[in-house]
Amino acid sequence: MATGQIEHVNITVSDADRSAALFRDLLGWHERWSGPSQFGGRTIHVGSDDSYLAIYTNDTAKGGYAKGAPLNHVGLSVADLDAARQVVSAAGLKPFSEGQYDPGPRSFYFFDWDGIEFEVVSYE
Structure with missing residues (x-):
């Protein structure tokens, strides 16, 4: 069976x-591309x-997304x-739920300015 990885995630x-x-x-990422979106607005690939x-x-992106939606x-x-x-x-963002899941990595979560939740993990 073939293996794969996520190539990109698109967020607003x-x-x-x-x-x-x-x-x-x-x-430690870099900007791969930046320019107008095919549907209006602008996109940055980082x-x-x-x-x-x-x-x-785009001009209507206001953030405030609900978790899980x-x-x-x-x-x-x-x-x-x-x-x-x-x-x-x-x-200016607030880390929360810091801990370690047995036997997993140490981690914490944060919401960005628009309400998108990220989990940051370290296997070190």
Whole structure:
């Protein structure tokens, strides 16, 4: 059976530049592409050479999404959980539910400015 990975996730935010900067700082990613969206608005692709977040915005994107409608959260893996927490906090966001699931990785969660929930994990 073939194996695969997530190639990209497309999210809608109220400020694409702010969100792209967060993920560059948090994950060491780079901007792969930026430009007008085919349906209006603007998109920034920020990620690694193999996968990325497509961060979309338009004039009507206001944020305030409800958790679980329809996405529960996006999981991100980092080498240094403490450094990641500092980046999230420095961006004015609040880490919560910090802990370790047995036998899993250490982790914490945060909501971005638009109400999208992210889980940050470290297997180190």
